Amino acid sequence: MNTVLKVDNITKSFGGLMAVKNFSLELPEREIHGIIGPNGAGKTTVFNLITGVYHPDNGHILLGEKEVSSLPADVISRSGIARTFQNIRLFSQMTVLDNIKVALGHRTNYRLWDVMLGLNRFRRQEKVIFI
Numbered sequence: 001m002n003t004v005l006k007v008d009n010i011t012k013s014f015g016g017l018m019a020v021k022n023f024s025l026e027l028p029e030r031e032i033h034g035i036i037g038p039n040g041a042g043k044t045t046v047f048n049l050i051t052g053v054y055h056p057d058n059g060h061i062l063l064g065e066k067e068v069s070s071l072p073a074d075v076i077s078r079s080g081i082a083r084t085f086q087n088i089r090l091f092s093q094m095t096v097l098d099n100i101k102v103a104l105g106h107r108t109n110y111r112l113w114d115v116m117l118g119l120n121r122f123r124r125q126e127k128v129i130f131i
């Protein structure tokens with residue numbers, strides 16, 4: 001089976017505190033894995049490293065064949081990694097559906113004027129998001 005995500009020996013320190021030390025992981029496609037550990041073990045830091053919130057001090061992160069460990073978070077997200085957060089911040093004035101649609105914004109490529117003028121490019125892509 002293909003490996004979709006390979007984390008190879010990553011380490012991350014914050015000042016003198018080593019939050020993640022020599023962490024490795026290989027995820028085959030179509031499998032579900034979890035990370036468990038006590039408070040402060042470094043689980044969230046691992047997710048932050050995989051998704052580009054932080055960059056590892058050492059080691060490699062490969063999404064498929066692509067090395068992503070030094071890429072910015074938005075580029076990693078567009079490469080195909082989705083995540084949620086331990087402390088979520090919803091848009092309280094928006095509906096549940098609109099909150100979910102925000103997460104799909106990176107899959108659209110319409111411009112502000114497409115929205116303002118209600119052009120086809122905007123309506124077509126919004127329809128896809130709805131499904």
Ligand SMILES: Nc1ncnc2c1ncn2[C@@H]1O[C@H](COP(=O)(O)OP(=O)(O)OP(=O)(O)O)[C@@H](O)[C@H]1O
Nearest residue numbers: 014017019037038039040041042043044045046086
């Ligand atoms: N940005 C940061 N700056 C300094 N220290 C940090 C930072 N982020 C995490 N840490 C520290 O790194 C260690 C690992 O934290 P992390 O949040 O990854 O643990 P966790 O396993 O997710 O814990 P929990 O189960 O409580 O969610 C902790 O000691 C934490 O205080």
Ligand SMILES: [Mg+2]
Nearest residue numbers: 043044045086
């Ligand atoms: Mg955590």
